[in-house]
Amino acid sequence: MNKVxxxxxxAAGLMAAxxxxxxxxxxxxxxxxxxxxxITGKGRCNVxxxxxxxxxxxxxxxxxxxMMSSLSAFPPPALMELLGANGVRTKTERGNRVFPSTDKSSDVISALVxxxxxxxxxxxxxxxxxxVEKRNEEFVVNTNNGEFTxxxxxxxxxxxSYKATGSTGDGYKIAQAFGHKVVxxxxxxxxxxxxxxxxxxxxLSLKNVSASVKIGNxxxxxxxxxxxxxxxxxxxxxxxxxSYINRFNLNGEKLCIDFKPALSPETLDARLSGDFVEFRNKDLANILCGLLPKAIIPYVLNQSGISGSIKGHSITREQRYALGYSVKNLMFRIKKLADVNLAIITSGGVELKEINPKTMESKLVNGLYFAGETINVDALTGGFNLQCAFAMGRAAGLAAGEYQ
Ligand SMILES: Cc1cc2nc3c(=O)[nH]c(=O)nc-3n(C[C@H](O)[C@H](O)[C@H](O)COP(=O)(O)OP(=O)(O)OC[C@H]3O[C@@H](n4cnc5c(N)ncnc54)[C@H](O)[C@@H]3O)c2cc1C
Incomplete structure (x- = not known):
């Protein structure tokens, strides 16, 4: 019998199994x-x-x-069906995010097991x-529990990422030992x-804002x-x-926040103008409280170069323009992304060109397969990463299985 x-x-390994x-x-x-x-989905598992x-x-x-091949063969409804067949019903929330109906990630693990x-x-x-090494068409795997073939x-x-969960990049070393490139x-x-x-x-939590990073053009x-x-x-x-800027040198690049993306510069200027007339005897810092969260006001004033104690009636047109600009373009300088260990996922991994996307088999070594986050696939939040890991795991499992 085929020994796999x-x-x-x-996620990927269990689905393969x-x-x-x-x-x-x-x-x-x-x-x-x-x-x-x-720990996914804050313990609820956005599956x-x-x-x-x-x-x-x-x-x-x-x-x-x-991902087109493995995902087309195992799309989200197929995963939900598999979970259902193994005792876990799911529910769909905002943005099509799917969770176990019990809100317990442990139930997803139980279903997979x-x-x-x-x-x-x-x-x-x-x-x-x-x-791992390959001897006479067999994979010899060395573990703390002895050797397996x-x-x-x-x-x-x-x-x-989150090394305490066990993901410590060991797959990269195995891939490299077999001549694979690792991004x-x-x-x-x-x-x-x-x-x-x-x-x-x-x-400070912000809603309906826009954040942007400009790198080169x-x-x-x-x-x-x-x-x-x-x-x-x-x-x-x-x-x-x-996830889009992680390959650039970010040190010193600008992160720009627009606190009023729904307002054009002209509309915002008219709003500020009206406020300064209405509250003509109030301090600027207090007037801005109607427009911005209090904590951010010193940063907006600082960037605009205007004192918060100036009264509404004495604000010049230039100062108003400067304020409007800062409300729509408050700049911060980036130091770096947080440590990879604290990232939700790792971008990079085994080079995709060296893997068959349908079977997940290595194009360099017969009988060797890769699946999940260990390869160079990453997606946005919303349940996309787990679904990718599951689809790849299933494809690898089916292909490595004996009927192939
Ligand atoms: C905090 C957090 C929240 C997340 N929330 C979500 C979410 O809600 N939805 C979503 O879609 N994605 C989420 N993700 C991402 C998702 O968890 C991963 O994309 C997914 O788990 C990847 O599956 P995997 O099987 O490739 O890797 P893993 O789940 O990391 O599994 C790899 C396994 O391999 C084992 N292993 C490693 N090396 C060895 C070795 N040498 N010998 C034996 N075993 C080994 C590890 O112990 C581990 O169990 C989240 C990630 C984090 C960190």
Missing amino acids: GIIGGG AHCKGDVTVLEKNEKLGKKIY TNNCALYEFFPNIVNGEKF NAVRKNGAKVLLETEVNS FDKLIVATGGV SPVPALSAIELIGDVKPLEG KTFSRFGEMLFTDKGVSGPIILTLS
Whole structure:
């Protein structure tokens, strides 16, 4: 019987084990399976995104074309059906985000483990793979629990984010040992650290703002929600931006926030003008409270070069223009993205050109497969990353299975 080894019992590895036919063994270094799945979606697990595939693909930042085959064969409804068949009903929330109806990520893990058991695959916990080599058409896998040999091997070891969950980049070393190129891992869906003191803004949450980063002649821009942290910025639009700018040298680049993206500069100027007439005897800092969150006002005044104690009636047209400009273009300098260990996912990994997108088999080594975050695929938030990992895992599992 075809002996298949699967390194990694995360999203991709478990899905591979649920589909692979033969004598299948999952080698997982942790004491339990799916440790990262457990912390996804703040413990609720945003397991997929129930949108049409043509809407799904643009959410893949790297590997959109590569993912077409495996995702078309295993789209979100198929995943929801599999979870249902293994005891977990799902619900769809805002933005087509799908969660288990119990809001418990542990239920998703249980469903996957159930599917693995039904398929008859074995699981070896606390079994860490140290190295792999190919001898006489067999994969010889060295672990802390001894040596194993397999006819086929699926590497599903994840990236290098949240290392405490077990993803420590081991798959990259295995791939490199077999001659594969690995695109250097960088943070994706990451917070952005800023230069200068933003501590007074910590906890400030903004809605309906636009954040943009201009690098060379390219501008990356997103509209929606964001928040300030002790060191910089985070939140949905910042995480998304980070995934598009993570390959640039960001030190010193400008992050620009538009607090009133719905207002044209002329409309905003008319609004300011009206406010300064209406509240002519009030201090500027107080007048701006009607327009902006209080904590941000000193930053807007500082950039505009205007004192907050000036009265509404004495503000000049030039000062008003400067204020309007800062409200729509408040600048911060970027230091860097947060450490990759704190990023939601890792961008980079095994080079896609060297993997068959339909079967996930290496184009360099027969019988070697890769799946999940360990390869150079990353997507935006919303359940897209897990769905990609599941689709790749299934494709690899089916292909490595004995009926192939
Ligand atoms: C905080 C957080 C929240 C997230 N929320 C979401 C969300 O809501 N929705 C979403 O779609 N995505 C989310 N993600 C991303 C998602 O979790 C990953 O994309 C997904 O888990 C990748 O699956 P994987 O199987 O490739 O890797 P992993 O889930 O990282 O699994 C890899 C497994 O391999 C094991 N392993 C590694 N090396 C070895 C070795 N040498 N020997 C044996 N075993 C090994 C690891 O222990 C681990 O269990 C989130 C990520 C984080 C960090």
